[in-house]
Structures are given as C-alpha cells and as structure tokens.
Amino acid sequence: MKTFTTIGFTLLLILSGLSAVTAADNIATLRGSAPLNQEGEAPPMPRPESNDQKRKRNYPMQPPVIPHNVQGYQVDMKVNKCLSCHARKRAEESQAPMISVTHYMDRDGNFLADVSPRRYFCFQCHVEQTNAKPLVNNTFKDIDDILAEEGQ
Numbered sequence: 001m002k003t004f005t006t007i008g009f010t011l012l013l014i015l016s017g018l019s020a021v022t023a024a025d026n027i028a029t030l031r032g033s034a035p036l037n038q039e040g041e042a043p044p045m046p047r048p049e050s051n052d053q054k055r056k057r058n059y060p061m062q063p064p065v066i067p068h069n070v071q072g073y074q075v076d077m078k079v080n081k082c083l084s085c086h087a088r089k090r091a092e093e094s095q096a097p098m099i100s101v102t103h104y105m106d107r108d109g110n111f112l113a114d115v116s117p118r119r120y121f122c123f124q125c126h127v128e129q130t131n132a133k134p135l136v137n138n139t140f141k142d143i144d145d146i147l148a149e150e151g152q
Contacts, residue, residue, distance in 0.1 A: 030135060050068050086098060
C-alpha cells in the first residue's frame, strides 16, 4: 500500500508539472513575453488627463482619482499643495470638492480641527487620471447601476 501511494504521489507531481508548463505558455502576464531572468521593455508612461471630469470608481471604497494635472505639486512634511484648494477652509473659495470628512478624523474616530496626519499625504491613495488602458477587465457595478438595471 505504501509503495502504491508513493508511486501515485510521484506520478501526480510529474503530471502537475507537465500541465503547469503547458498552461504557462497560455497565461498572459504583465511582464509581457520577457523571460523571468531578463528585464522586459518598459511600456510608455500614460499621459495625464486634465479634463476635470470625475470618473466612476472601479471598486467599492476606491479613493477618487485626481482629474487634473498634479505634476510639480509639493506634498511633504511642510507643504501640501492639494490642501490649498481641497481643504475644508478653502473649498468654497476654490470651488474644488472638499476632501472627505474622514480625512479630519483620527484613528479612534474623533474629529480634528485639521487634516489627520495619517491622511495628509494624498498621493498614497489618490492617483492622477491617465489615458492608460486597464490591465485587467473589470466587471464592478456600483449600487446605483445595479438598482437602475432592476428598475428601482
């Protein structure tokens, strides 16, 4: 019985290895066709879009993408260029959307007078809109789309 189990296990390993090699030939990767031991050709950088048009989100709780050019924006310990328009105190004057109230909360849910230090570095979560093609297909539908399909 022990010999049969060992032979069966060995055969299973060999067959799974063969099927993995065959399947690997048909798998699309973000590396393109470059072998694992070589650096592939870098794709061109996508162009930023500055049309100020908000995009739909691709998944629940996705941070909104930035609909304007942010090249050269200073965001460091001393200055945050984003807050010159999007801070609560500046949003009405600049007509920019105010950052979420969650950015004014500490980790315990207490409201602060100014932006929380853990939400200060905008580019950790928010990225600039670009003309990049999606790397993978996305079938996400937000609740409004689902309700509209159901006729509610």
